[in-house]
Amino acid sequence: MATTPETHGLWARTAPDAPPAPALSGGRSADVAIVGAGYAGLSAALHLAQAGASVVVLEAAEIGHGGAGRNVGLINGGMWVMPDEIGRLLGSHGERCLEILGQAPLLVRALVERHGIACELRKDGTLHLAAGEAGLAELRERHGQWTARGAPVALLSRAETARRTGTPAYEGALFDPRAGTLQPLAYARGLARAAIAAGALLHAGSPVVGAERQGAGWKLRTPSGSVAAGWVLAAGDAYSTGPWRIARDEQIHLPYFNFATAPLPAGIRETILPGGEGCWDTRQILSSFRMDAAGRLVFGSVGALRNTGRAVHRAWAVRSLRRLFPQLRDIRFESGWYGSIGMTADAVPRFHRFGPRAVGFSGYNGRGIAPGTAFGKVLAQLVLGEIGEAELPLPVTEPQAQPFRAVKEAYYEAGAQIAHLAAARF
Template sequence: MAGPLDDPAPLPAVYRSRSPAEPPAPPLEGDATADVAIIGGGFCGLSAALHLAEAGLAVALLEARGIASGGSGRAFGQVVPYAKHGEPHLLAHFGEAAGLRLIVALAQGPDLVWDLIDRHGIACDAVRNGLLFAAHVPAAEAGLEARAAFWQARGAPVEMLDAARTAEHIGSLRYSRALLDRRGGHINPLAYAIGLAQAAAKAGARLHGDSLATSLVREGEGWRLQTARGSLRTRHLVICGGAYSDDLWPGLRRSILPIRAHQLVTAPLSDNLRAGILPQGQSVTDTRRLYSGLRMLPGGRMHLSVDGSGFGPSVTYREKAAERLRALFPEIGDPVWEESWTGWVDMSADQYPHLHRLYDTAWAAIGLSGRGIAFGTLLGREIARRIAQPEHPALFMPVTPLKPMALRPVAEPLVAALMAWYRLRDRAELGGKA
């Protein structure tokens, strides 16, 4: 779904080169009808389309550009069983019962992703042997130990690694401790999204690209959506535009703040170099406040989520990323960057996704806050269940009222200043190093 934002570059070539062709998604033309209209062709919208079509409803999905052309096709690729905040924060924020229900559901997010990949034969370079979370300074180890203890008490395959095992898994002496969570993994997010689209189309969903919804009105018991070349009457409406949401539904765009996420990919490393870096295939993220993801792609390219400008013109801090890579893996030397891109993340005020019931027959999911793959897939299924199976026992996501973000008109400079403060704190804790 298009909004006030645009992306300055095509979808990542490193993703496109290993993704299948998109299923047919012609523009909406003429007058059409559906049981459910979905706006937005990212993880959440595609998951909702697939699960609703499998439930036997007539589904039409409208995407302003192409499938996964926004944040979903530009994501870093980690499949994470957590929200942005830790478990104690969820319990305090949502309350004991609702918080625990959400924690348990999120822990099952990777299983849902892996199940969809298997069931629909989605070829997306899925690596399922866990995620590494490393302590960037010794003071950060306590938080990782608390998370490990929380999940170990519940029988999850989560463990703390000592310095020797951390070095063994990462291939670097940089970190003293790390948490290994074997439930997670990483994928090609564009290929995964296209696979969801193929599965949804096979189940009967109608996909329409180049179909920006320009107006929305109540009509009888349902809704009428207008595009440049057609109209769609529907009983139920689902909006999953993420950071690219516009003002089709008043107030939705102003409930989140779009923030740029930056990524870099190196040229392929030699066989000797790649053999010693992340040798067991996990991706690693450390506990610093800003982006720090690192993984190995097929073909030996290193993929980093890195710091950069959060708003306005795109500026990726390449030298800072190179400094970090040299500190982790001195044998690489000066990295050769082969590709870079940015995408927009829909950040909510509390950094949790929000599920809104906009009207009796209208839903929106927004604010994924950098947890789009597993959480977005779960939310798509959640919306499908609320429409097709409203008494389903596994509903987990609290429904919250839509409200604009406080101080939204001045949020960008305030968040930019906060990000600058985070950079200073991270740098200070690391002794001036990246």
């Protein structure tokens, strides 16, 4: 299970190499064992190691192999659900959750800068784009709810949105200056390098296949070794396998693809996103676009690039880009890739206690870069005794497998193809 340009597209082509992380061999012990080297696991490892804890990270495949190496790279503040809805769903944890989510992009920026992580960080904000009047009404509502909490978001006019994006296709936009973009796999690899420098041990190619209680802690097994640890942090999220696969099974996998153009010629490049914001729209089958550091336009939407989906989504992407940016005459994609966004039933993440001293967050609903980093830090604080469960951003809940999960996932995959096939005819 290598992380290659075939599986992880542009990000595997342009990320700096991963730090060495040999497979676990034989027995080890540590204060904390972390399952999964995505943002949450790596951020927890970094913060724990910095505080002096001994940490072993076990990664089934390679660093950033899950969502961390496949996503769009939008560093968002907040979630899909409206701020008021988060408050309503999470009760006493709601405002704390919103506070952490709002600050999370700043935490990402601080970590990137403090550890010198080369990940194409842009601090130019994001634009949530209004598709039609209904989209604009949604953004007005979001704007009101965020500004009531002191967030520095701004609602942009149609003309200003057209100026910033380079297309007149949207009614307006919600600009979030706290947000930005980065190269997601490079960020994961950089976090891993920082965690190792702080003293954490990382083992890739080391899937956790078994877990049992041992004294007050746990013993985790991989095919070629074991780790005895006082605490276990389960950070496999939507890609979870092994003992805590339930974290995956309680989410619906929404496939999402991205295509990246070749670097655009300078004359065209400056007509699209001249300010460097990352964008996505309010449609139910949404689209997103952003530039990478070399001026490649990365364009994505819901769907899996496999079987018939490969051709359907590619054709739709070409037509959509031509409509949005007619100046892109000859559209050629250098890379195409896709991954699974884990969606919970109410679109809010989860915190689970899988047993004594075995916990984890999951279910970021397509918003994992900043929240995953922030929640990883929260896990470290919990293990270190700096906070208790009452101060967590989420309540403790029991994992519950989603009924008819496979059927729903097949429905979304087919539905995205039908929608893109139909849209391609116009």
